Amino acid sequence: MTTGSHKPRDDGVAGIDRRDALKLVGGSAIAVALAGCADLLEDEEDALEDAEVPDEPIEAGLQTFLEGAPAVLGVQAEMGAETAVRRINDNGGVAGRDIELDVIEEGEEALENYQQFVDDGKDVTFGPISSGNHEAMVPEINAQGVINVATDGTVTTLYEEDHPPEDNTYSFRFQNHDVMEALAAAVEAVEVLGADDIDTFAGINPGYAFGFDEHEVFSAGIEQLTGAEEVYDGFPDLGTDDMSTHIEAVNSEEPDVLFSSCWGGDATLLLEQGHGAGMFDSIELMVGPVLYGSANDLSEGLVDGPIRSGSRNFYWDEPTTDRWPPAADLLEEVLEEYDAVPTAHFMSGYGAVTAWATAAEKAVRLLGRWPEQDELAEVLTGHGFHTPAGYHTMADDHQCYSNAHFGELAWSDDLDAAVLENVTVYAPEEVSPPQREISLEWIGGW
Amino acid sequence: MIDSFFVHTLNGLWYGFILFMIASGLTIIFGVLGILNLAHGELYALGAFVVFSVVGYATGLVASPDDPVSTVVFGVPIPVSAVVFGVVVLAAALVSAAVLLPVGAFIEAVFVRPIYDRDEVYQLLLTYALLLIFVDVMKFGWGTSPLDAGTYSGLNQIPTTELAGFDYPSYNIIAMLVSLAVFVWLVWFFDRSKTGRIIRATAINRDMATAIGVSTDRTFTLVFAMGAFFAGFGGAMVSIGPQTAFLEMGLDPLVLSFVVIVVGGLGSLKGAFVGALLVGVISRWAIWLYPAVELAAPFAVMLAILLVKPEGLFGTWGEIE
Numbered sequence: 189m190t191t192g193s194h195k196p197r198d199d200g201v202a203g204i205d206r207r208d209a210l211k212l213v214g215g216s217a218i219a220v221a222l223a224g225c226a227d228l229l230e231d232e233e234d235a236l237e238d239a240e241v242p243d244e245p246i247e248a249g250l251q252t253f254l255e256g257a258p259a260v261l262g263v264q265a266e267m268g269a270e271t272a273v274r275r276i277n278d279n280g281g282v283a284g285r286d287i288e289l290d291v292i293e294e295g296e297e298a299l300e301n302y303q304q305f306v307d308d309g310k311d312v313t314f315g316p317i318s319s320g321n322h323e324a325m326v327p328e329i330n331a332q333g334v335i336n337v338a339t340d341g342t343v344t345t346l347y348e349e350d351h352p353p354e355d356n357t358y359s360f361r362f363q364n365h366d367v368m369e370a371l372a373a374a375v376e377a378v379e380v381l382g383a384d385d386i387d388t389f390a391g392i393n394p395g396y397a398f399g400f401d402e403h404e405v406f407s408a409g410i411e412q413l414t415g416a417e418e419v420y421d422g423f424p425d426l427g428t429d430d431m432s433t434h435i436e437a438v439n440s441e442e443p444d445v446l447f448s449s450c451w452g453g454d455a456t457l458l459l460e461q462g463h464g465a466g467m468f469d470s471i472e473l474m475v476g477p478v479l480y481g482s483a484n485d486l487s488e489g490l491v492d493g494p495i496r497s498g499s500r501n502f503y504w505d506e507p508t509t510d511r512w513p514p515a516a517d518l519l520e521e522v523l524e525e526y527d528a529v530p531t532a533h534f535m536s537g538y539g540a541v542t543a544w545a546t547a548a549e550k551a552v553r554l555l556g557r558w559p560e561q562d563e564l565a566e567v568l569t570g571h572g573f574h575t576p577a578g579y580h581t582m583a584d585d586h587q588c589y590s591n592a593h594f595g596e597l598a599w600s601d602d603l604d605a606a607v608l609e610n611v612t613v614y615a616p617e618e619v620s621p622p623q624r625e626i627s628l629e630w631i632g633g634w
Numbered sequence: 635m636i637d638s639f640f641v642h643t644l645n646g647l648w649y650g651f652i653l654f655m656i657a658s659g660l661t662i663i664f665g666v667l668g669i670l671n672l673a674h675g676e677l678y679a680l681g682a683f684v685v686f687s688v689v690g691y692a693t694g695l696v697a698s699p700d701d702p703v704s705t706v707v708f709g710v711p712i713p714v715s716a717v718v719f720g721v722v723v724l725a726a727a728l729v730s731a732a733v734l735l736p737v738g739a740f741i742e743a744v745f746v747r748p749i750y751d752r753d754e755v756y757q758l759l760l761t762y763a764l765l766l767i768f769v770d771v772m773k774f775g776w777g778t779s780p781l782d783a784g785t786y787s788g789l790n791q792i793p794t795t796e797l798a799g800f801d802y803p804s805y806n807i808i809a810m811l812v813s814l815a816v817f818v819w820l821v822w823f824f825d826r827s828k829t830g831r832i833i834r835a836t837a838i839n840r841d842m843a844t845a846i847g848v849s850t851d852r853t854f855t856l857v858f859a860m861g862a863f864f865a866g867f868g869g870a871m872v873s874i875g876p877q878t879a880f881l882e883m884g885l886d887p888l889v890l891s892f893v894v895i896v897v898g899g900l901g902s903l904k905g906a907f908v909g910a911l912l913v914g915v916i917s918r919w920a921i922w923l924y925p926a927v928e929l930a931a932p933f934a935v936m937l938a939i940l941l942v943k944p945e946g947l948f949g950t951w952g953e954i955e
Contacts (some may be wrong), residue, residue: 255778256882263779395928422925429877429886432645432806433921440638453780453878460876464790464803485780485878489787 218549221279222272222542223574224514236283236549240557245286246548248273249305250537251294251315252339257427257453258294261481261533262317265339266291267526268537269314271518272545282545283552289541299324306332312548314540317533319343319398322361326351329359333561335568337544339536342366343401344627347585357565360586362540363532364620367627368592369477369498370402370449371619374409376496376594376612377445377475385472386414390443392434392458394450395423402449402477408631410445419443427453431461439470446471451478452485459490468493479597484528486606488599495597499608500532501539501590502577506611514576529605532593535577539590543582546573581616584623589616641802642922643915648806650914651813655871657891657906658820659864665901666837666857669746670754672761674865674891675884676768677734681866682873682883683772685730686781689874692726693719693785716791720808723785723874731867738862742855750854769881780878789874805875812871816864817907824903833857893936899946908947912939 253262298321322341393399422434477498509516547568551559595608621630824830836843898905917931
């Protein structure tokens with residue numbers, strides 16, 4: 189449970205010493221630094237000194253949304269990737285090699301951006317944010333053979349059905365896939381209201397692959413958990429300027445639960461118009477997996493009402509910052525550097541870089557030299573690593589698995605930003621299927 | 635069902651009134667100058683960004699809408715601070731739109747005037763270039779993240795429909811009334827005022843207007859500045875509502891403005907007004923009854939009307955009416 193306000197770190201209570209940290213994250217300097225424990229390793233002997241590693245820096249490319257409505261998420265990913273790179277370079281680089289990160293606008297040219305990165309000789313690429321863009325990129329990534337670790341692009345079917353492991357070598361994804369947050373939303377609704385008190389539900393989701401995917405998974409989950417009936421599903425255009433028709437439809441149906449995977453400007457518009465039209469008096473609970481992605485753009489009035497939001501694989505105050513120094517340090521660094529509260533999309537960028545960098549250093553240790561792309565892909569598959577968000581595993585299907593977070597949307601005067609209170613953490617096995625199982629079939633078997 | 639129909643219709647009217655405010659500037663410029671201004675959406679976005687800055691300063695000068703100061707008018711308690719807040723916000727929207735007047739005048743005098751006699755493709759290239767420049771100007775001025783003026787909930791505290799016994803966002807009612815006032819003023823201006831009649835005469839016969847001493851240069855500059863003003867006012871009115879101001883916000887309104895002026899008849903103010911309300915109401919009904927048609931609804935309305943009246947509802951080429 190969190191308090192929703194930033195508590196200063198008490199170094200006297202911090203529970204990790206150098207030996208614990210090294211043991212915990214595998215003994216690598218940058219692994220420890222990226223886990224948020226760099227100060228424990230100031231004089232650690234470098235075990236990578238004898239490896240044959242090129243002198244030149246690692247060329248990396250990140251594509252993310254830097255402009256317009258999607259920038260609410262994309263700029264956070266940029267901050268996260270930059271923070272990880274800064275920490276890596278400050279701690280001696282990846283096996284001694286610094287990273288030079290080139291950040292470009294994702295736009296609608298994700299495929300062309302990736303090709304340009306490859307033509308420019310990038311050693312690794314990160315991004316995109318968009319599910320549609322990610323779907324378009326995967327075949328090209330495997331054709332070109334330069335590893336891409338997607339920050340988001342989280343549509344469930346991507347690695348389950350469209351690009352299973354036997355057809356995919358070089359494409360990886362760090363952030364939790366949709367099934368985890370959509371199912372966490374369904375479980376959260378049941379936890380809050382009780383299965384017997386949920387008879388109806390409705391959905392307002394963005395009208396593209398991500399929104400359809402989230403709605404399908406949530407519907408399947410809540411129907412299995414409660415037997416509830418869907419009374420409305422609306423799919424406003426991404427970046428729409430009006431949600432009033434959907435809101436009135438919800439008001440007239442008065443569902444027990446409203447599910448919405450709207451994000452960025454769509455999320456604030458839905459909350460603004462929803463409050464204006466009295467929507468929160470017509471429903472018992474709203475669950476939104478990515479509402480907290482707009483934490484820095486929500487105002488105090490908007491978080492009012494029975495609203496619970498997900499925060500994907502990272503909520504900065506879970507565990508609370510007074511118990512978890514890596515998160516406290518990260519929050520302090522991000523507030524100081526960017527004057528923003530880090531959201532799950534910050535971790536999307538941070539974690540994608542961390543996944544690749546820690547795997548690369550592991551590969552150098554194993555091989556005694558810098559790995560080829562296929563060797564690095566091999567090491568990255570099944571790789572486990574730490575970030576301030578906790579422990580992550582890049583599974584055989586190239587999907588990374590981490591905890592999922594859900595909590596009550598609230599306001600912090602200290603931060604002048606939205607926070608989550610009463611946060612529940614869902615382990616991956618609670619909200620995603622075992623490897624090689626299709627999510628909807630798995631849910632159907634409950 | 636009837637209650638819901640009523641609210642959906644109100645929502646459609648509100649959306650239509652908003653569309654009219656955006657499209658009015660486009661139709662004025664096209665009707666008089668014959669210029670299809672692709673940068674119109676960015677002038678609209680510029681108004682949305684400017685009001686974010688102006689409203690932040692202006693509302694800081696007055697009491698919070700939450701202050702419990704109220705008075706009783708005909709037995710109805712009226713929250714004075716909320717009303718004052720609303721007046722200040724609307725004044726801020728007008729001031730923001732006024733910023734667009736010199737911007738429009740400058741664009742016409744420097745960029746548009748040299749291409750009046752050239753092929754239409756030059757208009758499209760020029761105004762598209764202006765579109766891109768404006769995006770960069772806004773990026774430079776306000777950054778890349780969406781901005782919320784934060785006035786929507788304050789405006790909703792002004793009592794409107796509650797006085798008639800039902801709940802509906804007061805902002806929507808205010809926006810509809812303002813848009814109606816814009817329409818009435820524009821009709822009066824072009825029908826009754828001397829300047830408006832000169833503009834219409836110039837649009838009908840440029841050579842004759844010049845022969846009787848009308849400065850077409852000044853007239854056209856005024857018209858373009860007016861078009862920019864109303865584009866900016868539309869953006870400002872949207873931005874003080876539930877929507878944020880963001881860099882790409884000009885694209886959809888530009889496309890919908892074209893739909894509206896084509897439905898109404900190119901260059902017709904009355905046509906733009908009726909077309910905007912038709913597109914607003916029918917598209918909201920369509921989304922209500924069959925949500926999947928959200929993207930297609932406005933274009934389906936346009937298609938249906940053009941099949942019956944290919945020149946649009948009030949088509950008057952080359953003459954503002």
